[in-house]
Amino acid sequence: MNAETKVYQQRNNDIDIPAIIRALVRSWWVILLCGCILGMWSYMGISLLKNPVYTSQATLVITNSGNDDAVYTDTALEKVAGQYQKILSSNTLKNTVQKELGVENLPGNLSASIVPETNLIILQSTSAKPGDAYLLAKSAIQNYSKVSDYVISSFVLEVMKEPSIPTIASNAGLERTWAVRGFLIGILGTALLIAVLCFMRDDIKNENQVTALLDTKLFASIYYEKKPKKDKKTSILITNPVTSFFYGENIRKMATKLDYYARKHHHKVILVTSVRENEGKSTIAANLALALANKNRRVLLMDADLRKPTLYKVFDKKITPEIEFGNYLDEKSTFQDVLSRDKDTGLYYVFGTRSFRNSDIRLSSDGMRNVFKMARRAVDYMIVDTPPAGMFPDVEILADYADAGILVVRQQASRIPDINDTLDTLKKTNMEVYGCVLNAVHTKVLPKSAEYGYSYGYGGKYGRYSKYGKYGKYGKTASSGNDLPEDTKLPESKTE
Template sequence: MEDHKIDQADEEQIDLLRLFQEFWGVFRGLFWLPVLLAVLLGAVQGFRSWRSYTPRYSSSVTFTIQMTDWALTDIGGSTNYYDKAMAEQLSKTFPYLLQSELMQSMLRQEMGTAAVNGSITAQTVPNTNLFSLKVTSTKAQDAYDILNTVIEIYPRVADYVVGSTQMNLLTVPVVAEQPDNAFRPARTVCKGAALGAVLGMLIILAFAAARRSIREPEEIRRQLNQSCLGTLPQVSFKRRSGAADQTVSIRNRRISGAFQESVRSLRIKFLRESARYKAQVVMVTSTHPGEGKTTVAVNLALTLSQNGAKVILVDLDLRKPSVKKALGLQTPSLGVPELLERGEADGEKYLIPVEGTNLSLLAGDNAAADARQQISSRHLSALLNSLRRQADFIVLDTPPCRLVADSASIARTADCTVYVLRAGAAQVPHVLDSLQLLADSGTRIMGCVLNGVQGSHSGYGYGYGYGYGYGGAYGKYSRHHKEHEEKQA
């Protein structure tokens, strides 16, 4: 029983951690949402406060009440007791007097208006014969005028109820210079902004709770029904001079041993699966840009060549070639677009050898003018068939599946597909759609590579990335997925 409780607590802790990871992933893409809602709701609340604001001015006076009927004096000749009693009685009867038709009609008649622009209140100071009147209005002059008129006619109205009285003013009414309710929108705006920020965070939390992404190797089998060929850890570089090598390849001495070992482990599983599938031409793709497919293709080709195989790496991302950049090569060269434009089926003479390896590249510098037509060209199949005679393995770096249909067309010429997943990036339904698209093309999925697995540290503390730039070539895409193609998770 105790073990079951411990396992349950561990699962809850994992679920909370997973939710936090998803929340952070969504927040990085939608961080602007709470800010935008805070600004909008703050502005709306401020505008509503301004529109509904009505200044209230008041004038007040304090006075004492004395009886003018000397028959009501006490034995000592004082009217003090009766004045207190009268004040208490007046404080009770005053609301009724104010609302009486007699008071209102006399007030309108004295002021010469059809309606009274103000409210009148009265208050008695306990245990005294002190009495106060206060008039509140939207205009300072109206409040002052109404108060003076009330002072003038009030004794006449009270005379009908409590008898003859006399008001002795202790203060003088004045015209208010400032409204009682000064316009202070800061608090209202802050409340609106806080509400907007909270609402934005709740929306992000709802998105995070609904997200289904792949973060662990076992989830590849459980949710995608695919095998995991390997995992690659997060790679970061310290901020250094621009001359420092920041290519994410196993040839870079700054890359950690954890990454090197992960690539070697990928090679072992790849060789086993390629032998089973008898695969020579292998395409590498992903769901979205920024998941590291080019990095996986480059390092897979490098590690196979280090193992003694003759490998050709072909850049078939015709809309955004990036293989040369991933290897840090700057020598001008022709790629597949140029060969297809010329109708050449023999690419051997255009191969670029990578110094110190058995790896050759067929990669250019320019994007294709009409990538869709070239991908569908019969010359592409003939070109790849000619390369089969030149190498043990041909690795194809292809575009992301979810953006364009290029990968599905290329898949018909490949023997197998290695599918790259960036941990926490693509959602499971999107991945399944892309895998189905590839399956419909007739290709076999060799397995998945989980890129960007957290917890493996390379010893460098500054994140880097290459701008993948699918916005122009493939159309607009979400900001979260076009941050950096080569930034490893």
């Protein structure tokens, strides 16, 4: 199945309502802004274009020839009311009023309406000037009998409420009305546009689409984990006490699966990459390395993203010039100098902070090749965080050193054709692609941490600060339990 067919399948057979709602929630400020803009434009447009309209109104009552002014509701009066309505709105009466006022054209309009189930008629005159509106209504009342006497003889029309000169235009609130309409139209129109764009966008919206639309299998799903409100800069690590238990279980499940695959095929060097930035590959690489270290595996985590190093921020490590990975690549220090070990987790790591424009030259150097050779002899796993594979060719160089790799795809981020192109590129190397890790998965409209609507609290058997926390059984590995054997070739490292 080619990419075009898969995109067609997605667009026509898979409408993900929660994904559309989440897109609307994320874009609430855009929807509100568009509503306000259209409402403001409507207000300004009506204010500039509208002409004021003044209305003078009179209330008339139909009575019989005996001058009985009671309100009737019988069928006869209803028919008479209809006839009077036609007379008051007729061109004949308008011509009569026009002659009386001595004008060539009627300076407004006359209309009449019946009050339902009564013998009352409302006469209205509208004009651009309040005086003209009053004169029209007054003249119509004085001259209607000249027309009606020839049609209706047994009933008369009397004035219950005289017309008055209007002081406020009847369309004075038109700007506000259209401003509200414009606001609502803007909100609904923008929301509809966002929903259509969300549906039409060629991205991965749920787990089922991974196998249906991508040229790979779903290796793992990592559910969305919200960062703590108090400290947004804190990275989401399974060793962090505030990270939810279920997020840690997601990571450990993925690590167990990877451990099984890798041991079965004798793979040691694992690449973690993504199509583009901000898909969470560095966080996945960090947690995967920690989870494997928690399984008493000797793990080396390397930040091979020489364009934009990130792992030192993820672990909040202060990288001094002495342990800067770039110094080793520039042959200013030995690998032993830049290799460090975390005392709490037993994780070996090589981090850098410097960015290199010609990173491909350094990645192809003999020094980088030696790192991978030493790692294969000395550790169980080497987890390599790479630049985005869809943006830079560095991953193709690193893939030649690796045994296997996983592609991190954030839900509703990269386009499906871009993901498949990246997968095709990775598959052309000697590295085996385990599959796709769908990251930050939302399965609900308004998810909570790790997509679970509940937690085990803070003091229970499985609480966040229990033995599954940073200093519990699965959160800390003693340094002596993860020391390297003496016969390995990996140099002795500093412990931090």
